[in-house]
Each structure stands twice: as C-alpha cells, then as structure tokens.
Amino acid sequence: MVLADLGKRITSAVSELAHSNVVDEKVFDGMLKEICSALIEADVNVKLVSGLRKSIKHAVNFKELPPAANKKRLIQKAVFDELVKLVDPHNEPFKPKKGRSNVIMFVGLQGSGKTTTCTKLARHYQARGFKACLVCADTFRAGAFDQLKQNATKAKIPYFGSYTETDPVKVAREGVDKFKKEKFDIIIVDTSGRHQQEKELFAEMVQIQQAVKPDQTIMVLDASIGQAAEAQSKAFKESADFGAIIITKTDGHAAGGGAISAVAATRTPIVFIGTGEHMLDLERFAPQPFVSKLLGMGDMQGLVEH
Amino acid sequence: AFGFFRNIVGGKTLTKADLEKAMTAMQEHLSKKNVAREAAVQVTESVEKSLIGQKTGSFQSIEATVKAAVEASLRKILTPTNSLDLLREIQTKRSGSSKRPYVISIVGVNGVGKSTNLSKICFFLLQNKFKVLIAACDTFRSGAVEQLRVHARNLKELSEREGGVVELYEKGYGKDAANIAKDAVAFGEAEGFDVVLIDTAGRRHNDQRLMSSLEKFAKFAEPDKILMVGEALVGTDSVQQARNFNAAFGNARTLDGFIISKCDTVGDMIGTLISMVFATGIPVVFLGTGQNYQDLRTLNIAWAVKLLMS
Numbered sequence A: 001m002v003l004a005d006l007g008k009r010i011t012s013a014v015s016e017l018a019h020s021n022v023v024d025e026k027v028f029d030g031m032l033k034e035i036c037s038a039l040i041e042a043d044v045n046v047k048l049v050s051g052l053r054k055s056i057k058h059a060v061n062f063k064e065l066p067p068a069a070n071k072k073r074l075i076q077k078a079v080f081d082e083l084v085k086l087v088d089p090h091n092e093p094f095k096p097k098k099g100r101s102n103v104i105m106f107v108g109l110q111g112s113g114k115t116t117t118c119t120k121l122a123r124h125y126q127a128r129g130f131k132a133c134l135v136c137a138d139t140f141r142a143g144a145f146d147q148l149k150q151n152a153t154k155a156k157i158p159y160f161g162s163y164t165e166t167d168p169v170k171v172a173r174e175g176v177d178k179f180k181k182e183k184f185d186i187i188i189v190d191t192s193g194r195h196q197q198e199k200e201l202f203a204e205m206v207q208i209q210q211a212v213k214p215d216q217t218i219m220v221l222d223a224s225i226g227q228a229a230e231a232q233s234k235a236f237k238e239s240a241d242f243g244a245i246i247i248t249k250t251d252g253h254a255a256g257g258g259a260i261s262a263v264a265a266t267r268t269p270i271v272f273i274g275t276g277e278h279m280l281d282l283e284r285f286a287p288q289p290f291v292s293k294l295l296g297m298g299d300m301q302g303l304v305e306h
Numbered sequence B: 001a002f003g004f005f006r007n008i009v010g011g012k013t014l015t016k017a018d019l020e021k022a023m024t025a026m027q028e029h030l031s032k033k034n035v036a037r038e039a040a041v042q043v044t045e046s047v048e049k050s051l052i053g054q055k056t057g058s059f060q061s062i063e064a065t066v067k068a069a070v071e072a073s074l075r076k077i078l079t080p081t082n083s084l085d086l087l088r089e090i091q092t093k094r095s096g097s098s099k100r101p102y103v104i105s106i107v108g109v110n111g112v113g114k115s116t117n118l119s120k121i122c123f124f125l126l127q128n129k130f131k132v133l134i135a136a137c138d139t140f141r142s143g144a145v146e147q148l149r150v151h152a153r154n155l156k157e158l159s160e161r162e163g164g165v166v167e168l169y170e171k172g173y174g175k176d177a178a179n180i181a182k183d184a185v186a187f188g189e190a191e192g193f194d195v196v197l198i199d200t201a202g203r204r205h206n207d208q209r210l211m212s213s214l215e216k217f218a219k220f221a222e223p224d225k226i227l228m229v230g231e232a233l234v235g236t237d238s239v240q241q242a243r244n245f246n247a248a249f250g251n252a253r254t255l256d257g258f259i260i261s262k263c264d265t266v267g268d269m270i271g272t273l274i275s276m277v278f279a280t281g282i283p284v285v286f287l288g289t290g291q292n293y294q295d296l297r298t299l300n301i302a303w304a305v306k307l308l309m310s
C-alpha cells in the first residue's frame, strides 16, 4: 500500500496549519478540505469522508474555543483520533488455540486473493506450531482445486477437495469433518468469489457456513477496491458476519482507502495484509502503527496518550 | 442527486463564483460513482469553463444546461475515435495472403478477470465459427494452466455442434512466457487456426521487472490486439494501471482496448470506465458482466452515461 502519498498530504495539511501564525476558521476549513480531497483520492468512501469532516469540526468546535486554547494541538489530535477511529474498530479478532480444531472460512469478492491468502495463512500458523490444513470449497471456478492443491503442496500443507463433486457445501462439510477427526488445529476453508448482487451466491455462502460452523470467518479485500467497498463489505457482513478482514495486494500502488472504508463500515478489524504473490508475503496488521505510518508520524505519536 | 442547483438564479451571467458549489457537488457525485478524482476534477473543470459567461434562463434550463454539459463531457470521453469491429478485422486478416492467425493478448493486474474474459471472447469467436487456439502464457500462478484447460474443455463441448474449434497450447509452468507465445503463434499458423488468444500472468503495474517483460512479450508474440482487463471494482488506481500498461510495450506500441470486468458487481458505480479511458484515450472494447461465457457485452455509451448521471 503506498500510503505514503496520502500520509504526506495529510501531514502537510496539518503541519501547514501548525506553522501558520493565525489559526482562524478559514485556515481550519482549508486544512479540512485538503484532507478530505486526499482521502477521496485514496478511495475512502465519499460519505465516510463527509462524516469525518463533520466529526473533526465537531470535536474541535472552533466557534466555542476559548482564546487561550492550543488550537493547533487540538486540531491535530482531532484529525489523528478520527483517522484511528476509521481503521480501529475496537473489536478483538478471534485467536486460535492449539489442541482444538479452529475452523477458519474465507469469503470475498471474485479475484480478491482468497485462495492465495488461505495458503499463506495456513503456512503462517504451521510455522508457529499449529497443525494446519486446507479445504477447497470452491467448486465453481475453473482450476480452483488445482490452484489450492499446487499452493498447498509447495507449502507442505495437507489439503482436501474434489474434482467431481459440484456442491461446495458437501465438499466443505466432508473436508472439515475429516480434518477434525484427524485432530488438526487450524482448518482453513476456501470458497468461491461472490458479490452481493447475486443472491444465490450469498445463500450458498451461508449454507457453507452452516455446514462447517467456522470459529472465524475472514473477508478478503483487494487493496485497490474503490467506492463499491462499503456496500459489498456491508452485505458480506450481514450475510456471513465475518469477524476479520485481510487486505491483499498491498504491494500494489493503491492507497487502500476502499479497504479502510470496509473496516469502518463493518466495525471489523484487519488482521493481516498480503504483500505479494509468494507464500511468505503476509504481514500482521495493527491499526495504530498503520495510522502512524499513514501520517508519516513521529511527531504525532505523543497525541495518542492524551 | 442534484439539489445543488438551487443556488443558481435565473437571468444573469454565470461567474466562477456562481458555479463553485455546483462544481464541488458534481465532483462529489462523480466520486461516488467511483470516477477517479483526477478524472472527476478534469470533467467538472471543462464543464465549468463551458458555462462561465453563459446567461442563465429559467431555473430549469440551468439545471438542464449543467447536466447536459457533464453528460456531453462523459460521452466524449467514452466515444472512441475509431471503433473496433473484431470479427470484421479477423475476417479481413484471414482472407489476406498471410497465413498468420489473428493474435490477441490479454494483460492486466492480478485477479481482474483476464483468463475468464479471454474464455468469454473465445466463446464469442467460436459462435462465429472461428478456429481458436488458447495459449497458456501465465506460467507463474498456481492452477493457471489447469484453469484454461477446463475452459477449453467446456468451450469445446459447447461449440462442437456449431462447428467451432478450440484447442489449448500449453507448456506447463516456469518457462518464459514470451517464448511460449511465439511458439503458440507458430503452431497456430502451421495448424491453420484463425485466432490465437494469449493469456498472461497478472502483474502489478508498479512492478518494474514484470512490467518490462511485457515489451519482449509483445515483440515475440506480435499481437494484432493487446487488450487490458481492468475491473470495475478498482478505485483511483485504475488511472495509473491504465497508464502504466499503456506505456509498457515500448515506444511503438500501445494498448488497443480495455475490457472492463465485473461490471455486475458495482451497481451504478461504473466510474472505472471513465477513469481508464480518460487516462489513456484507449477505447473500451468489451464489458464483463458475470462469470459465465455469455457475460460479455460491448459498451453502450448512452447506458453508461445514464448510470453515471443517475
């Protein structure tokens, strides 16, 4: 994610204000306008940006500020808080435990990176001493099972799938039951890509979920997604109630604002980010350092504690 | 959606100040439709320019004027200077003296729908009784070859009765894509295929190494058409994707068209269409509207503009 550009613009908008001699309402509005433009350019949802503008205005409450107040500091803090709020849902993601079966189901739009990421995640847990495996419940996409199989083989992770069965619910159930019996700690279920406009595909997702009863459902989102992110992620949330988000392709050029909007719209934490096409290209995610990075930080870090 | 026109009063000459609010609102409207900000700003600025100095008539006529100006601007972006009739071009080439098949390669970033839309194009060509060779030149992504094998098998079944012929040319994984492409075209020529459709691996447009290999690829495969798949879901990045791919084939070669995929997943937020064409001037050849073989459309500009203005 090239957050640098967005971060630079926000930081410079804020510091421009910090360096101006008079901080009046006009300067304040100018800064807000610049921040909002930068956010929209980064694909943050347009409505969300209007909301953010209002929240910052409300938090600073310029008209009521006592003359002695440290305006600059107040404004900086308000901007920072609102940005953190955008990516920090204050919801703790599920943490798998060893010695029991933890079922994790992947859902998401077509081509977002589910199949690639589920092997990355299995490998991540495997490297940390979990007994991990993969179930291919995508019976729709051409070559889906081969894709998962080849990845799993490369990573030396046991897998389950079928070339002939066309019902993903059945394959998912069989695979999960089998691996549960074999006492796997982490059972990851890959599913087909889908979108909210196709009701049947959503119904199928719910059926798979009912069949495998996942401890955690993860929505995978492409970092380059634009304004459709909010509606799609909300719809997935309503149907599948996913408890975590993974953002993929952050090695691309996109600023990732669409994915951030999905976090805000669903109050769901990002747990990992995908940083490339290879097996090891997966990183843990934490919101505060993310915003710090976003803002080119350092000088604003101190504000978090206040 | 256009409540902002209330500020404009009738019977006066419009100034920049009069239009400021309307233009900001219009920019926001286009942003909501997933038009990249850069494109949205340019569209509204050109509209503003065309309206400053105009005398306002009744309230209604102003609203109509502004909307019409934006509509015209969007229509202008989407209207190609010369339209591509793929079937005619293939026929012309095949009836010429050269035995070389008509070569189309499909490029784009990861996961946008290259292989799927290649298969849809193949279906379309098979319906028109062409003999099509699919070349599996994504030698990197797991399952890429098997994916095309399944499509080739399905398409064969679907078209056998109608007389279309389709085959897969593949050399497995790990090998150089440009070489395979070249060999596939030679094979297609020897075997009398009408069209060779070349699938390529997805690549980030900011990955120097992978992008620079496209130049060699184009040199080796000598495609008649290079089509880029861009997906309707993508936001601002669409502009840079389009620009970088358009510039990747060396000085003498550009993209020939876009396939905008996943249009069925974005409702009326089809701004990517505008962003990619705005960035390059390269026309949209097809829209992907679903995951099945028949889900391929040509662009209806009136439809697109109507959705964008709704």
Ligand SMILES: Nc1nc2c(ncn2[C@@H]2O[C@H](COP(=O)(O)OP(=O)(O)OP(=O)(O)O)[C@@H](O)[C@H]2O)c(=O)[nH]1
Pocket: A108, A109, A110, A111, A112, A113, A114, A115, A116, A117, A138, A141, A144, A191, A192, A193, A194, A248, A249, A250, A251, A252, A273, A274, A275, A276, A277, A281, B110, B111, B141, B202, B204
């Ligand atoms: N650059 C980059 N590419 C990625 C990343 N994650 C996945 N990809 C690529 O994105 C493309 C699509 O990934 P898949 O894993 O097939 O996506 P999917 O969500 O399973 O797709 P469907 O099953 O068809 O819905 C592939 O080319 C992957 O190599 C990432 O973090 N960075």
Ligand SMILES: Nc1nc2c(ncn2[C@@H]2O[C@H](COP(=O)(O)OP(=O)(O)OP(=O)(O)O)[C@@H](O)[C@H]2O)c(=O)[nH]1
Pocket: A110, A111, A141, A193, A195, B108, B109, B110, B111, B112, B113, B114, B115, B116, B117, B138, B141, B144, B200, B201, B202, B203, B261, B262, B263, B264, B265, B287, B288, B289, B290, B291, B295
């Ligand atoms: N809804 C919808 N899905 C599409 C469309 N086109 C492709 N897809 C889906 O998008 C996913 C990715 O498609 P692929 O054709 O594998 O994409 P690709 O660009 O070849 O991917 P890589 O080779 O991994 O870079 C698949 O699940 C397709 O079914 C479309 O027009 N609409």
Ligand SMILES: [Mg+2]
Pocket: A114, A115, A116, A138, A141, A144, A190, A191, A192, A193
């Ligand atoms: Mg998949």
Ligand SMILES: [Mg+2]
Pocket: B114, B115, B116, B138, B144, B199, B200, B201, B202
């Ligand atoms: Mg492909």
